[in-house]
Amino acid sequence: MTEKLTKDAKCEQCPSYTKASDDGKECVSQQCGSLKKLMDNGTCEQCDYYTRAQNEGKECGPDTCNETQKILMDGTCEDCPDY
Numbered sequence: 001m002t003e004k005l006t007k008d009a010k011c012e013q014c015p016s017y018t019k020a021s022d023d024g025k026e027c028v029s030q031q032c033g034s035l036k037k038l039m040d041n042g043t044c045e046q047c048d049y050y051t052r053a054q055n056e057g058k059e060c061g062p063d064t065c066n067e068t069q070k071i072l073m074d075g076t077c078e079d080c081p082d083y
Contacts, residue, residue, distance in 0.1 A: 002018075019041060030044055032053060050073055061075070063077050
């Protein structure tokens with residue numbers, strides 16, 4: 001967890017999934033993208049291969065593929081070719 005500086009020059013802890021802004025005056029939430037998850041401390045962490053951000057970006061996991069699809073390295077599904 002990080003802290004922000006309040007108007008009365010005191011430190012205040014940022015809520016979960018946020019961190020102090022660059023100037024330290026407010027708490028902000030990062031946009032991590034589809035291949036990273038948002039950590040409790042407000043930073044982003046790379047998802048493992050074959051997974052992607054899930055659950056509002058707070059977890060990594062694969063998309064749910066059906067029996068005619070395969071999972072790709074980015075955690076998405078792709079249709080298999082007909083045979």
